[in-house]
Amino acid sequence: MKKILSDRETWLGLLIILGLAVLLGFITNAGLVKRFFSGEFKQAFVNKEQYPGLVFITLAEAEFLWSNHQAVIVDSRSASEFKRGHIPEAISIPLEEVKNGNNALLEKVPKGKPLVIYCEGGDCLTSLNLAKILYERGFQDLRIFSGGWGEWTASGLPVEKNRR
Amino acid sequence: MDSFRVAGRKKQKMMLKNKYFLLLLRLIVGGIFIWAAISKIADPLTFAQDVKNYRLVGQTLSFLTAIILPWTELIAGLCLIIGVYPRSSALLISGLLIFFILLVAITIIRGIDVECGCFGTFSRKADLWLILEDFLWLSISLILLFSPYNDFCLLRRKKV
Numbered sequence: 001m002k003k004i005l006s007d008r009e010t011w012l013g014l015l016i017i018l019g020l021a022v023l024l025g026f027i028t029n030a031g032l033v034k035r036f037f038s039g040e041f042k043q044a045f046v047n048k049e050q051y052p053g054l055v056f057i058t059l060a061e062a063e064f065l066w067s068n069h070q071a072v073i074v075d076s077r078s079a080s081e082f083k084r085g086h087i088p089e090a091i092s093i094p095l096e097e098v099k100n101g102n103n104a105l106l107e108k109v110p111k112g113k114p115l116v117i118y119c120e121g122g123d124c125l126t127s128l129n130l131a132k133i134l135y136e137r138g139f140q141d142l143r144i145f146s147g148g149w150g151e152w153t154a155s156g157l158p159v160e161k162n163r164r
Numbered sequence: 165m166d167s168f169r170v171a172g173r174k175k176q177k178m179m180l181k182n183k184y185f186l187l188l189l190r191l192i193v194g195g196i197f198i199w200a201a202i203s204k205i206a207d208p209l210t211f212a213q214d215v216k217n218y219r220l221v222g223q224t225l226s227f228l229t230a231i232i233l234p235w236t237e238l239i240a241g242l243c244l245i246i247g248v249y250p251r252s253s254a255l256l257i258s259g260l261l262i263f264f265i266l267l268v269a270i271t272i273i274r275g276i277d278v279e280c281g282c283f284g285t286f287s288r289k290a291d292l293w294l295i296l297e298d299f300l301w302l303s304i305s306l307i308l309l310f311s312p313y314n315d316f317c318l319l320r321r322k323k324v
Contacts, residue, residue, distance in 0.1 A: 045212040
């Protein structure tokens with residue numbers, strides 16, 4: 001091992017391979033790099049062309065849609081988390097159950113209205129992954145409330161418990 | 165009984181010196197890395213999201229990983245197969261595999277349920293089986309790293 005690591009040729013080859021990888025990575029993804037640094041993928045790596053109806057909304061927008069009954073609120077967290085507390089009138093569609101094959105759950109989502117989807121907040125990803133599944137099922141107006149449950153409760157907005 | 169064991173070990177040693185067997189090992193590990201790379205190069209955004217899902221690095225590092233790592237895998241796999249800096253590529257591949265094993269182990273310990281992202285759209289769960297599989301590729305890659313033999317190489321390396 002010592003001999004291999006002290007051999008200059010080993011390190012030269014390593015540098016060449018890594019340098020070439022960085023170069024090719026940047027050249028072949030020049031368009032994406034530009035879009036990334038202009039701030040397009042700040043919230044998630046979602047291609048707008050692939051999911052045109054999927055947008056990220058703030059707490060104020062989520063609250064407006066909820067208080068004016070302009071959207072269906074969808075909770076993508078687990079059923080037990082939903083029972084402990086959720087946004088009033090939200091419907092529970094736990095992503096983990098959908099992934100386990102419970103597609104009947106998706107039938108609960110009414111069509112025709114925009115959907116506001118949320119999870120715990122912070123770094124949580126179940127809302128985004130559920131939105132992608134719903135998009136494939138024909139739902140076109142999907143708004144992800146990225147602040148999620150954490151931001152909703154922290155701002156003192158009403159919550160509801162124990163309803164499924 | 166002992167003579168059987170000695171004979172077995174001799175046979176193993178002979179295999180590790182057999183240039184066709186070593187070439188086969190290079191084709192297997194290099195091929196897997198090339199396949200894994202191509203599926204990710206085709207869809208960098210999905211892979212970036214997969215990296216982010218491990219919840220270890222932020223948005224920028226996930227993005228940079230997604231555009232550079234697949235090319236690293238592709239070039240290292242190609243170099244291993246055609247024999248250009250085969251030792252460097254074996255070292256790089258071994259390093260990557262050790263990193264993947266640690267990454268999946270940490271993810272399991274943290275209780276995060278995540279798709280591994282290994283083969284782009286053909287992904288599967290990051291679980292114990294994945295670690296065992298990576299150990300298999302790592303052992304082959306280490307054999308290639310320490311093997312002093314140097315056949316079927318486009319650029320012949322010094323004997324170390």
